[in-house]
Amino acid sequence: MARLQSSIRKNDTVIVTTGKDAGKRGRVLQVHPDKNRVLVEGANVISRHTRPNPGKNVKGGIMKREAPLHASNVQLVCPECGARTRIGHKLVGDGRKVRVCRKCEGVVDK
Numbered sequence: 001m002a003r004l005q006s007s008i009r010k011n012d013t014v015i016v017t018t019g020k021d022a023g024k025r026g027r028v029l030q031v032h033p034d035k036n037r038v039l040v041e042g043a044n045v046i047s048r049h050t051r052p053n054p055g056k057n058v059k060g061g062i063m064k065r066e067a068p069l070h071a072s073n074v075q076l077v078c079p080e081c082g083a084r085t086r087i088g089h090k091l092v093g094d095g096r097k098v099r100v101c102r103k104c105e106g107v108v109d110k
């Protein structure tokens with residue numbers, strides 16, 4: 001069952017599952033649903049060489065910044081049970097659809 005759209009959202013805590021940062025946890029800073037990519041704090045950090053630009057008060061050197069990861073390379077860390085988990089969906093009493101942890105059935109969305 002392929003899900004085209006990831007259920008990862010901004011400010012979720014996720015764990016990286018593949019690549020050089022596998023096992024690293026971080027907060028989701030940005031989500032790009034159109035590209036199915038997420039930007040995770042401290043994960044997939046790349047070095048960027050910048051030229052000095054005194055007019056803009058930019059010092060030259062190597063800047064470190066995060067690059068987006070594909071959403072399939074991260075997994076949600078459940079805020080309830082702390083496990084990495086897949087996300088399910090559930091309708092709650094007032095008709096809202098919330099995300100739930102497949103492991104503990106805890107509601108991820110507050």
Ligand SMILES: [Zn+2]
Pocket residue numbers: 078079080081082083085101102103104105106
């Ligand atoms: Zn859970």
